[in-house]
Amino acid sequence: MSTADTRLEPGDTAPDFTLPDADGTPVSLSGLRGRRVIVYFYPAASTPGCTKEACDFRDNLAELDRIGISVLGISPDAPAKLAAFREAEGLNFPLLSDPERKALHAYGAFGEKKNYGRLIQGVIRSTFVIDAEGRVEKAYYNVRATGHVDRLRRDLGL
Template identity: 75%
Template sequence: MSDRLAVGDPAPDFTLPDSDGNRVSLADYRGRKVIVYFYPAASTPGCTKQACDFRDNLGELGEAGVDVIGISPDKPAKLAKFRDAEGLNFPLLSDPEREVLTAWGAFGEKQMYGKTVTGVIRSTFLVDADGTIEQALYNVRATGHVAKLRRDLRI
């Protein structure tokens, strides 16, 4: 089980390929707030609902100075298919080795249908403009999650 991040921790830096194979780094977002969220698998019902909620709220988040990045263990080709099918308008990054997921505490043991399994822990982080964790939310629900973030951010 990886260690969990807490408010005030420095956000672990990363550089990962996006759905087109371009390298994207957390450092690219310095100077703006960014929501980094981790999800188990592209094109599954819960992950699709969550991604579409971010898509539908991206304009207002952006106006408030908040960007969004989604990260999963999926390969770039699967992410591109997911992006295109759902009209997603923010970067989806590929972490097949689960190194970034682990560094952020978003990979490890979790409960699924009453059993303990190892996998991606649906997690969302708000990183401030200086690269510090402002919110660390683990085991979030796919449905209603973006609305809660908007309330927390007063957007």
């Protein structure tokens, strides 16, 4: 098994992507230029950890938006599954579908990871803060779903 393709670091240019949201509408990172963006990658919609993380972003979105930060969640799930997840949890930010894992690989968010003590290939829960010019401001790999948004808020000085 191979490890993640690449690891992004602060100062790197954030790889652009265009992916369908839960309604099938294409969303591009470059379309948000001029705003800071939190891009987070999660393994699967409607699973316990991913639900906790998504709801944490949902509950903090107003504060993030107030300071000019947008949030995008990305997983390999199909748009229909993302739409059901959004509706079930009242999510208020775009969930993007990356079934071919192109963005996941570009950000180093797919590769070898431990799952219940076994090495498997899968989504590496990762979060990136992209600045208004499209550069990586912060990069977090192997994050925990619980408490992650609090850590982001501290690191962003909120």
